[in-house]
Amino acid sequence: MDALVKKRIKQVLKGDQNAFADIVSLYQHKLYQICYRMLGNKQEAEDIAQEAFVRAYINLHTFDPKRKFSTWLYRIATNLCIDRIRKKKPDYYLDAEVDGTDGLNMYSHIANDDQLPEDAALQMEFQERIQHEISKLPEKYRTVIVLKYIEECSLQEISEILDLPLGTVKTRIHRGREALRKQLNEL
Amino acid sequence: MSTCPQHIIEYMHEYLDGDISREHEQVLKQHLKTCTACQKHMHQLSDAVAFIKSAAQITAPPHFEEKVMKRLPRPKNRLGIQNWLRRHPFLVAAAMFILFMSATLFGSFNDDKFSVTKQPNLVVEGQTVIVPEGEVVKGDIVVKNGDIVVEGEVDGNVIVINGEYMASTAVVTGQIHEIDQVFEWVWYEVKRMTKDFLALFENGKD
Numbered sequence: 001m002d003a004l005v006k007k008r009i010k011q012v013l014k015g016d017q018n019a020f021a022d023i024v025s026l027y028q029h030k031l032y033q034i035c036y037r038m039l040g041n042k043q044e045a046e047d048i049a050q051e052a053f054v055r056a057y058i059n060l061h062t063f064d065p066k067r068k069f070s071t072w073l074y075r076i077a078t079n080l081c082i083d084r085i086r087k088k089k090p091d092y093y094l095d096a097e098v099d100g101t102d103g104l105n106m107y108s109h110i111a112n113d114d115q116l117p118e119d120a121a122l123q124m125e126f127q128e129r130i131q132h133e134i135s136k137l138p139e140k141y142r143t144v145i146v147l148k149y150i151e152e153c154s155l156q157e158i159s160e161i162l163d164l165p166l167g168t169v170k171t172r173i174h175r176g177r178e179a180l181r182k183q184l185n186e187l
Numbered sequence: 188m189s190t191c192p193q194h195i196i197e198y199m200h201e202y203l204d205g206d207i208s209r210e211h212e213q214v215l216k217q218h219l220k221t222c223t224a225c226q227k228h229m230h231q232l233s234d235a236v237a238f239i240k241s242a243a244q245i246t247a248p249p250h251f252e253e254k255v256m257k258r259l260p261r262p263k264n265r266l267g268i269q270n271w272l273r274r275h276p277f278l279v280a281a282a283m284f285i286l287f288m289s290a291t292l293f294g295s296f297n298d299d300k301f302s303v304t305k306q307p308n309l310v311v312e313g314q315t316v317i318v319p320e321g322e323v324v325k326g327d328i329v330v331k332n333g334d335i336v337v338e339g340e341v342d343g344n345v346i347v348i349n350g351e352y353m354a355s356t357a358v359v360t361g362q363i364h365e366i367d368q369v370f371e372w373v374w375y376e377v378k379r380m381t382k383d384f385l386a387l388f389e390n391g392k393d
Contacts, residue, residue: 017259024252032247046248053255130242149239155204174200180235181228 001026005069012060024053027070030151031077037146038081040135048084052077067160074151074161078143085139133183141176148173191218191225199229203236292373302331314350327361348372 005026011019031052036045055076056063063072134142147153147161155173159166198215201207207215219226272279301314306324310317314333318324322339327346334351337359344361345352352365366372 017256020259021252021256024255028247028251028255029245032251033245036245037242042248046251046254049247050251050255050258054258054260057259126241127243130238134239134242145239149236150242155206170200170204173204174197177200177203177232177235180239181231184235184238185231 002069006065009060009063009065009069012057020053020057023056027073028053030070031073034074034077034146034151035081037131037134037150038078038142039084040131044084048080049077052080055080068157071157071160074147074153075163078147078161082139082143133180136183137176137179141172141179144169144172145176145180191222195222195225196228199225199232203232288377289373292376300331301333302329303333304329346375 005023008019008022012023028049032045032049035049035052036042039045039048052073056073059076063069134146137145143162144158147158148155153161155166155169158164159169162169164172195215195218198207198211201211202215219229303309303311303316304327306326306328308319308322308324309328310319316328316330316333316335318328318335318337318339318341320338323342324339325342327343328335328341329346329348330350331348332350333347334353335345335347336353337345340358340360342360344364345359346364346366348366350365352363364375366375
């Protein structure tokens with residue numbers, strides 16, 4: 001896969017824009033997943049993931065071919081996600097109870113765009129809860145937990161993606177795990 | 188658990204990261220055997236990890252690739268051609284030259300009107316040009332779509348295009364060309380133009 005990616009990168013740099021389609025096709029799911037897990041919203045995730053590919057295309061000449069392409073690409077995406085999270089400090093939390101309703105929170109106001117059959121509902125609820133718990137993590141910990149446990153990146157890779165020392169990455173993962181443990185056992 | 192040393196929790200995380208040393212692992216195992224509070228803590232951490240890991244793999248929405256490709260800035264491709272043109276001006280000039288040349292040449296070759304260079308003392312009979320006996324024509328004669336019969340003398344070149352040159356005892360001081368194929372015609376024209384072109388330079392030198 002690496003050889004193919006490197007070949008496509010060369011073609012794009014020579015001016016063959018269509019060669020970039022293969023790069024998008026290879027990484028679209030991984031990149032979208034990072035954005036979705038970080039942002040917890042499908043529209044935003046799609047927008048940011050697309051933006052990340054566009055930026056990768058524009059700045060492709062700055063990519064060092066000796067390094068891993070996925071690391072470079074994930075870095076663009078995580079930076080965009082972190083920027084987005086910091087820009088829109090939410091005025092309300094989705095799980096905050098809405099005034100005058102009995103136990104209804106903002107989740108019940110969000111239209112569910114996935115039409116799933118009834119027997120998938122149970123699974124759906126569980127998956128929804130996972131995303132809910134991820135979204136509750138402070139952004140610092142959320143990023144490392146998503147990269148480590150959902151994208152299955154190594155600690156070394158995470159350190160390169162986030163441009164942080166390995167020690168800092170470890171500390172954040174430890175604190176992220178502790179935060180998650182507390183969240184899960186509060187219920 | 189508040190009485191347990193802080194480093195035990197550190198070891199738990201080292202264990203979960205998969206980079207715990209042998210000694211630390213021994214200390215952790217020994218401690219967990221005796222401390223139920225720490226056992227519980229360890230279990231909760233493992234459960235939290237398992238919980239996150241059970242998240243379903245998510246795929247990008249349909250037409251994601253198309254949408255990205257549409258968002259890419261356009262100019263790159265067109266710039267490629269423009270750059271190429273800019274980098275090879277000579278090839279471009281040559282291509283343009285050949286294009287116009289062939290257009291005009293084929294155009295004039297295909298026109299099949301009879302014509303001949305105007306010279307005094309030439310006799311034209313239908314589509315045949317005659318240099319009468321005893322006459323001397325000074326200069327070149329070009330005949331297009333007709334024949335030439337030389338009975339007298341020509342002090343210059345005789346060129347016949349799409350026709351025939353007929354001579355018996357004629358005297359022609361210059362060269363005789365008979366051209367009846369397109370390629371020869373083109374070749375002849377190119378040679379002539381080059382000659383004119385070079386002559387221009389030679390004149391300039393004088």
